[in-house]
Amino acid sequence: MLDMSLTASQQEWRTKVRNFVEKFVIPNAAEYDRTGEFPQKIIEEAGKAGLLDFAVPKEYGGPGLDSLTVSIIQEELGRGCVAIQTTIGGNGLSAYPVLFGGTEEQKKKYFQFILDKKITAFALTEPGAGSDAASVQTTAVLDGNEYILNGTKCFCTNGAYASVMTVIASTDPAKGVKGLSAFIVETDREGITIGKKEEKMGIRASNTVEVIFNNVRIPKENLIGEEGKGFKLAMMTLDAARLSVASAALGLSKRVLEETIRFVKEERKGGRPIVSSQYVQFKLADMAMLIEASENLIHKTCYLKDSGKRYSKESAMAKAFATDVAMKVAAMAVDLFGPYGYLKESVVEKLMRDVKVMQIYEGTNQIQRIVIANNLIRN
Structure with missing residues (x-):
């Protein structure tokens, strides 16, 4: 028979994160939303609770969690505040290119930042290259034993607080997506500056900034995998992050x-x-049915990922469906709350503002539908 129950370990993680959220996140989320201040104290507590290194494999000193456990952690954090979940989740997003394509030396080096409770970031999006990764203008030119990085990234989560980033840049602009490469970039290198900090409608406590690279020199050893593998690594990263x-x-x-x-x-x-x-x-019944369907789709996708099966289509489905459901459920709640739902002091008002961006980042839900359709057509 199909067993959909959680393991003892998964139940322990849910309880652990739920307690963390109840103690540190929910009581403070509204104030961080009001001020837009980075939740440094909460992130420090998350580090103490072992929530920053969820993506680090056991052989490199991390917890070595399966996909469903990671999903449960992100679910519980999202229940508390999506802005804080986005901040903590950034440590997984940035680590995935190294996990999927890095050498043993690179993994040890990069994961140590996370184990040391540092914040990390993933830099892909640019002013002219969002859903269209082929339009990336940031370049990495090999000069002896170093690459010279030039360009501007935008909407970079954790950018102003990250100790290290994974950056997608073009090593051969003439090849389009086939010319993209991925790099490990420590943020204390000369030539990196933080530009505009975005003021957002929702997830206001998460740090979203412009990152400018001006003749930034990084050692050749910081290239993840090979030149031209950046697009593949970025897509694998987004498959995982969409979950x-x-x-x-x-x-x-x-x-x-x-x-x-x-x-x-x-x-x-x-x-x-x-x-x-x-x-x-x-x-209430409609809301509950939609939520149940979201959970089942997410759990199935986690099963596929942990089984080593292809899950790109299901990951896109889960991301698009769950975020569309969250937007619909939040709107229904505001309706049921009536005028109270529209007030700033209302919990559902904040939740509705927070959820909108989830239909946009990590690939818009329109892009998810393209991914789904392409998988259907190819099969």
Whole structure:
């Protein structure tokens, strides 16, 4: 029979992260959202709790977690605050190119930053190259035993706080995506500056900045894999990262449902709690069904990944579906809250602002549909 129960270890991780979120994230999330301040103290506590190194394999000193456990961690963090989940999740996003394509020496070097509780970043997007990675203009030119990096990256999560980044740059612009390569870049190198800090509608506590590379010299040994492998590594990275986005959206959706149930039980109209209305009950049922479908799709994708099977199509499905569901569920909650849902002091108001970007980053949901369709056509 199909066993969908969590292992004892997975249950322990869920409890551990849930307790962390209840203690450090939920009580402070609204204030960080109001100020837009980077949640440094919470990130330090996350480091102490062992939540920053979730992507590091056991052989390099990390916990060596399976995909479903990582999904559970991101879900619980997303339940608390997507901005803080995005910050912590950035350590996985940046590590994946090294994990998938790095040498033993590179893995030991890069993962040590994470084990030392440092923040890391992944730099792919540029002002003219978002969904179209072939348009990357940042260049890496080999000069003796060093590459010289020039260009500008934008919307870089954790960029101003990262100790090291994985950067996608072109080593042969004439080849388009086949000329892209991936690099490890320590942020204390001369020529790296942080540009504009973005002020966002949601996930305001996450750091989103422009990163400028001006004749930045990095050793040849910092090339991940081979020249021309950058696009493949970026796509493999996004396949894995999309599962984290889907999982965080699932956590946010569950939080929305929790808050909505609490509200409709307490709010009264005509002397009766509004939860007694069949209309309200049907809305709750619709929300619950969508959330359950998201969870099942995410868990199936984790199974495929851990089984070593292809999961690119399912990862795109999970990301698009779970974030679309989260947006729909949040909008339904605001409707049920009525005018209270539209107030700044409302929990669901923040959740609705936070979730919108999840339909956009790590590849827009329109791009996910292209990925899904291409996989269907090829088969």
